[in-house]
Amino acid sequence: MDILRFATAGSVDDGKSTLIGRLLYDTKTVFEDQIESVERASRERGDEHTNLALLTDGLRAEREQGITIDVAYRYFATPKRTFIIADTPGHIQYTRNMVTGASTADLALVLVDARKGILEQSRRHAFLATLLEVPHLVLCINKMDLVDYSQEVYDRIHDEFRAFATKLRIPDLTVVPVSALKGDNVVTRSPNMPWYEGSSLLHHLENVHVASDRNLIDVRFPVQYVIRPQSDAWHDYRGYAGQVAGGVIKKGDEVMVLPSGFTTRIASVATADGEVDEAYPPMSVTIRLEDEIDVSRGDMICRPRNAPVAAQNLDAMVCWMDESASLQVGRKYAIKHTTRTARAVVRDLQYRLDVNTLHRDESADSLSLNEVGRVRLRTTAPLMTDEYSRNRTTGGFVLVDEATNRTVAAGMITSAG
Incomplete structure (x- = not known):
């Protein structure tokens, strides 16, 4: 199934953890004992509603402070797609954590509080997402329930952010008004905002096109480990293990090994489950070559006419x-x-x-x-x-x-x- 990796970002208390909790809860990907634990913790904290942010704020220090410190990774799936979420901190001193969370993301989801509008951290995180070449950016204007689902507030924030976005390289920008607490426009379209004509957040996440590295012609295979089994039955075996970083690798392909520059062909491509017809990012595979070439950790296998x-x-x-x-x-x-x-x-x-x-x-x-x-x-x-x-x-x-x-x-x- 297709995988979408996305990172959430924004200023402190914009509702990132609550939004992720809402996605997990409404897509029914949370176990009953987790819900019971969160409900119990919410009562102990004196919260009026079940605090869905506790589904992601797993560290005890975060629960006590009510903030997200570390990058919390969560997983869920729908019939259309599997999702890997990186919930990143909002505080300015944790900018490095946001960089870590967004470095592998296909999409960045930046939240703003509808009452506060675009803040310094909103701009900071949007810029970092473009610096990290995240191809899709979603601006979620959260807490719309606290501004009476006002279209005027939405339009003002929407226009202000688009003006800022013109200074950045954002290939794809989508703006969605939501209420993570109430569930408006998160999984399903909300009747409270009839003036909004776009899709719900989940529908957008399920259908956004993610360009895969496998479509690139640049074959990149950094060698991580040389496999030489110490067994008589395997005494002629020499494999090169690593993770495909670009392109599609197939048996019979002509390849070059850097930095030596020697060329050969691929004899086989295998995973832990056996040989495969092809390998592409981010598959971890073992490659065997037709010729005996000196290859070691740190070398790069690529195409002869398309080298890094x-x-x-x-x-x-x-x-x-x-x-x-x-x-x-x-x-x-x-x-x-x-x-x-x-x-x-x-x-x-x-x-x-x-x-x-x-x-x-x-x-x-x-x-x-x-x-x-x-x-x-x-x-x-x-x-x-x-x-x-x-x-x-x-x-x-x-x-x-x-x-x-x-x-x-x-x-x-x-x-x-």
Whole structure:
């Protein structure tokens, strides 16, 4: 069944967790004991209604504070599609969590409170979604029940956000007025807003077209592990395991191995259940080659005439995630890109980006927690890269502080050479 991965974002108390709880509840994908637990917790908290947000706010600290801190992943399905939800935090200090949640999303769902309108965090999260190349954006104007389902309020917020969206690259924008608490326009169309002519949120999620990486001609297969069974029956077996990052891989296809540049053909493609006719993202498979070529972890299998760029100089947008130290020009970090690890030095910080105003501060000399900027890196070994806009896997990387082993930044390659 088709899978849609989407991330929810927005300012604090806009109702993200409640909206997801409503989707889970109304699609009957919640067990009775979970409902009973949530009802009991709601009574203990003194809530007037069953607090559906507790279905996603699983951490005890979150329940006590009434906020979402970590990225909470939830799953549900309808007859049309399977869904993976990343419920991300709304607080400004958890921007890095939103980046994590949206990095694999096909769709970003940004909530705004109808009473408050577009806030700083609404703009921040919409920008981050476009920075992460999320192709579909849904603006949910929530709590419409608290503004008497006013079309005037809806039109004002709708127009304000569309004006802001013109500054961003949003291929597909949809606006839906909802009440997560009451269920209006979440799973079914609401009679309380007859002036709204669009579909319910769930109907849109079920039918939005998700372009699959399998349609790309760029075959990308980073080798994660070389399989050499220590058995007499398998002494000639040599397989290369990994996750397909782009394109379709079939038996008999001509491929090239980087960085060596040797070419061969695929002898077989197999999963844990046996051989398959083809493999595509995000399948994890083992590939065997017809010729004995020296292939190891970190190598890339691709098409001979459609190879990624082997680069040591990278221009990239980075989101800084370390709260104890800032990014400094001249600092060295470990860089993890697909299955390959090298060292990298920050050659230049071209500018720091204000994600609220989109102003570029070219005088900046560092990046602090949750700040975004464009940097130039030099790596000790070539990385097999694509632009992030073309392939998220081969275009993304993380920087690691070698002294503490902490992940300090997430990066998106804009150009390489």
